[in-house]
Amino acid sequence: MNNKSLVHFLQVLSLVLFFVVGTQDSVEGRLISTISKKPHPNDAAAYARWLVSQNYWGVLNTISSDLGGAPFGNVVSFSDGLPNEGSGVPYFYLTTLDPTARNALRDKRSSLAISEYPLGTCGERDPENPACAKITLTGKLVLVDVSTKEAEFAEHALFTKHPEMMDWPEDHNFQIFKLEIEDIFLINWFGGRKPLTVDQYLHTKM
Amino acid sequence: MNNKSLVHFLQVLSLVLFFVVGTQDSVEGRLISTISKKPHPNDAAAYARWLVSQNYWGVLNTISSDLGGAPFGNVVSFSDGLPNEGSGVPYFYLTTLDPTARNALRDKRSSLAISEYPLGTCGERDPENPACAKITLTGKLVLVDVSTKEAEFAEHALFTKHPEMMDWPEDHNFQIFKLEIEDIFLINWFGGRKPLTVDQYLHTKM
Numbered sequence: 455m456n457n458k459s460l461v462h463f464l465q466v467l468s469l470v471l472f473f474v475v476g477t478q479d480s481v482e483g484r485l486i487s488t489i490s491k492k493p494h495p496n497d498a499a500a501y502a503r504w505l506v507s508q509n510y511w512g513v514l515n516t517i518s519s520d521l522g523g524a525p526f527g528n529v530v531s532f533s534d535g536l537p538n539e540g541s542g543v544p545y546f547y548l549t550t551l552d553p554t555a556r557n558a559l560r561d562k563r564s565s566l567a568i569s570e571y572p573l574g575t576c577g578e579r580d581p582e583n584p585a586c587a588k589i590t591l592t593g594k595l596v597l598v599d600v601s602t603k604e605a606e607f608a609e610h611a612l613f614t615k616h617p618e619m620m621d622w623p624e625d626h627n628f629q630i631f632k633l634e635i636e637d638i639f640l641i642n643w644f645g646g647r648k649p650l651t652v653d654q655y656l657h658t659k660m
Numbered sequence: 661m662n663n664k665s666l667v668h669f670l671q672v673l674s675l676v677l678f679f680v681v682g683t684q685d686s687v688e689g690r691l692i693s694t695i696s697k698k699p700h701p702n703d704a705a706a707y708a709r710w711l712v713s714q715n716y717w718g719v720l721n722t723i724s725s726d727l728g729g730a731p732f733g734n735v736v737s738f739s740d741g742l743p744n745e746g747s748g749v750p751y752f753y754l755t756t757l758d759p760t761a762r763n764a765l766r767d768k769r770s771s772l773a774i775s776e777y778p779l780g781t782c783g784e785r786d787p788e789n790p791a792c793a794k795i796t797l798t799g800k801l802v803l804v805d806v807s808t809k810e811a812e813f814a815e816h817a818l819f820t821k822h823p824e825m826m827d828w829p830e831d832h833n834f835q836i837f838k839l840e841i842e843d844i845f846l847i848n849w850f851g852g853r854k855p856l857t858v859d860q861y862l863h864t865k866m
Contacts, residue, residue: 511787513719513773515731521798521843525721525731527773528845529794531787547788551852553845567719567733572778580824581717581737582753588735592727618786637727639734639759646757 489573490538495587495643498650499658502640505570505589507540507660510615512568514546514633516557516595528554531619532566533611542656544591544633545598545608547619549626558631564595566633570642587642591635598630605630695779696744701793701849704856705864708846711776711795713746713866716821718774720752720839722763722801734760738772739821741813748862750797750839751804751814753825755832764837770801772839776848793848797841804836811836 489508493500511531518526534540544566548555558564567590570576576586598605608630613620622628638655640648695714699706717737724732737753740746750772754761764770773796776782782792804811814836819826828834844861846854
């Protein structure tokens with residue numbers, strides 16, 4: 455291996471180590487005992503906020519003009535604040551190297567789907583069982599202006615829940631996006647969609 | 661360490677083991693030991709098939725005409741066959757009481773997003789870390805004709821992985837849908853999207 459190859463190898467190795475040696479708890483590391491008690495299914499606003507604040511990842515959907523306008527889902531990490539201290543608004547750390555951020559900059563229509571299943575609080579129920587809750591927040595996926603207080607809050611929310619994000623490569627130009635929620639689809643028991651307005655969701659007490 | 665300390669140590673250890681083992685079991689409903697060894701990231705087709713066949717749920721995305729054409733993601737269960745015997749084609753058990761099936765009957769454009777994270781094989785990595793794989797299958801979401809051999813295969817694939825589906829209410833009129841895959845977006849290591857055609861994906865040896 456010559457010097458140039460060696461330098462290249464070390465660059466790749468350091469990048470790999472950045473990502474592989476994370477400090478975050480894995481799915482097994484996140485004990486059920488750290489999940490706060492879930493609200494009663496009848497309290498739709500509190501249940502929805504709990505589901506969003508306890509979860510670490512979901513699927514963020516945008517319209518893909520590259521794929522004939524198909525609804526393109528992408529697995530992403532998010533944070534609305536610390537667990538039990540969430541704002542209800544999901545923030546993301548995205549790069550335009552990835553189609554989701556590129557799609558959103560062309561067409562803001564978006565949704566975030568989250569399941570209760572990975573929290574481990576669904577017991578023996580199937581992920582599609584209505585008693586294992588799921589939520590879809592639909593709205594606009596927009597960039598957060600870096601010079602604002604909101605960007606500061608969002609960065610803290612993201613980096614606390616996803617510490618390895620702090621070390622993600624600078625040249626990937628990660629930026630903070632948020633979902634401006636316009637509609638909430640919550641299933642958390644039998645009997646179909648729970649009535650829940652965005653206002654009720656955002657202003658409920660945690 | 662005296663006897664009292666030893667007893668205390670063993671008590672704490674058993675408590676920790678109870679939570680760690682218990683969480684693995686209940687979060688995923690199945691232990692890591694039941695997940696087959698994952699293929700090398702360079703074998704994109706085998707890795708993609710492994711990811712789809714090992715997983716039990718994902719987010720299925722459709723176009724919501726009720727929500728201004730927004731990409732509507734919905735948490736669903738799926739099956740492409742038994743683990744390690746999958747066909748690569750994801751099947752779903754959906755009712756038109758739910759918006760996803762209704763959307764698909766109006767506009768077939770759809771995608772299914774799946775993460776490696778819930779399998780527990782990502783170690784300490786964040787769900788958005790490219791070394792924790794994710795896949796998005798994009799295509800058309802269509803009804804499977806109940807009188808076909810394919811419907812028989814799909815029902816067996818679904819009911820074996822999701823036994824409670826057998827008992828879901830008959831008056832909900834659940835039907836089998838499948839995703840006719842047209843594009844595959846796979847991230848399973850650093851360096852961006854893996855080149856992978858639908859043909860390579862469907863015809864790889866498991």
